[in-house]
Amino acid sequence: MKKFEIAGDRIGVLTADSRLLVKEGNLWTSWAEEAGDVHDFRLAGNRIGVVRNDSTVAVKDGALNANWVEQTGGVGGFQLTNY
Secondary structure: OOEEEEEOOEEEEEOOOOOEEEEEOOOOOOOEEEEOOEEEEEEEOOEEEEEEOOOOEEEEEOOOOOOOEEEEOOOOOOOOOOO
16 A cells, blocks of 8 residues: 545545555445556545546546546646535
8 A cells, every 4th residue: 555545434545556446434335446547646525636647637526436537737746625
Protein backbone atom coordinates (compact mmCIF):
# COMPACT_ATOMS: atom_id res chain seq x y z
CA MET A 1 0.00 0.00 0.00
CA LYS A 2 1.25 3.45 -0.93
CA LYS A 3 -1.50 5.54 0.67
CA PHE A 4 -4.89 5.37 2.34
CA GLU A 5 -7.52 8.00 3.05
CA ILE A 6 -10.86 8.08 4.87
CA ALA A 7 -13.72 10.49 4.12
CA GLY A 8 -17.11 9.91 5.71
CA ASP A 9 -18.03 6.27 5.15
CA ARG A 10 -15.50 5.77 2.32
CA ILE A 11 -12.03 4.30 2.63
CA GLY A 12 -9.59 4.55 -0.27
CA VAL A 13 -6.34 2.65 -0.73
CA LEU A 14 -3.66 3.19 -3.35
CA THR A 15 -1.92 -0.15 -3.86
CA ALA A 16 1.76 -0.72 -4.64
CA ASP A 17 0.78 -1.57 -8.23
CA SER A 18 -1.02 1.81 -8.70
CA ARG A 19 -4.64 0.62 -8.35
CA LEU A 20 -7.20 2.68 -6.41
CA LEU A 21 -9.53 0.55 -4.28
CA VAL A 22 -12.46 2.11 -2.42
CA LYS A 23 -15.06 0.70 -0.08
CA GLU A 24 -18.18 2.51 1.09
CA GLY A 25 -20.44 1.74 4.01
CA ASN A 26 -19.47 -0.71 6.71
CA LEU A 27 -16.05 -2.30 7.13
CA TRP A 28 -17.25 -5.65 5.74
CA THR A 29 -18.14 -4.18 2.35
CA SER A 30 -16.05 -5.49 -0.54
CA TRP A 31 -13.38 -3.33 -2.16
CA ALA A 32 -14.25 -1.79 -5.54
CA GLU A 33 -11.43 -1.15 -7.98
CA GLU A 34 -12.02 2.42 -9.10
CA ALA A 35 -8.98 3.11 -11.30
CA GLY A 36 -5.60 1.85 -12.39
CA ASP A 37 -2.36 3.65 -13.25
CA VAL A 38 -2.96 6.03 -10.31
CA HIS A 39 -0.20 8.25 -8.91
CA ASP A 40 -2.28 9.96 -6.20
CA PHE A 41 -5.91 10.31 -5.11
CA ARG A 42 -8.24 12.31 -2.87
CA LEU A 43 -11.64 11.58 -1.31
CA ALA A 44 -14.03 14.42 -0.40
CA GLY A 45 -17.70 13.80 0.37
CA ASN A 46 -19.09 11.88 -2.61
CA ARG A 47 -16.18 12.81 -4.87
CA ILE A 48 -13.13 10.79 -5.81
CA GLY A 49 -10.26 12.42 -7.68
CA VAL A 50 -7.16 10.82 -9.17
CA VAL A 51 -3.90 11.98 -10.68
CA ARG A 52 -2.72 9.28 -13.03
CA ASN A 53 0.90 8.37 -13.67
CA ASP A 54 0.71 10.37 -16.93
CA SER A 55 -0.24 13.52 -14.87
CA THR A 56 -3.88 13.65 -16.09
CA VAL A 57 -6.66 14.31 -13.57
CA ALA A 58 -10.13 12.75 -13.46
CA VAL A 59 -12.93 13.17 -10.91
CA LYS A 60 -16.15 11.28 -10.27
CA ASP A 61 -19.06 12.52 -8.20
CA GLY A 62 -21.71 10.35 -6.59
CA ALA A 63 -21.84 6.57 -6.44
CA LEU A 64 -18.72 4.42 -6.76
CA ASN A 65 -19.93 3.26 -10.18
CA ALA A 66 -20.31 6.84 -11.50
CA ASN A 67 -18.38 7.78 -14.64
CA TRP A 68 -15.03 9.53 -14.49
CA VAL A 69 -14.93 13.10 -15.84
CA GLU A 70 -11.59 14.08 -17.34
CA GLN A 71 -10.33 17.42 -16.03
CA THR A 72 -6.84 18.37 -17.28
CA GLY A 73 -3.29 17.17 -17.80
CA GLY A 74 0.16 18.23 -16.65
CA VAL A 75 -0.75 18.10 -12.95
CA GLY A 76 1.66 17.31 -10.14
CA GLY A 77 -0.80 17.57 -7.23
CA PHE A 78 -4.31 18.78 -6.46
CA GLN A 79 -6.92 19.50 -3.78
CA LEU A 80 -10.47 18.19 -3.83
CA THR A 81 -13.55 19.50 -2.04
CA ASN A 82 -17.11 18.21 -1.90
CA TYR A 83 -18.65 21.45 -3.28
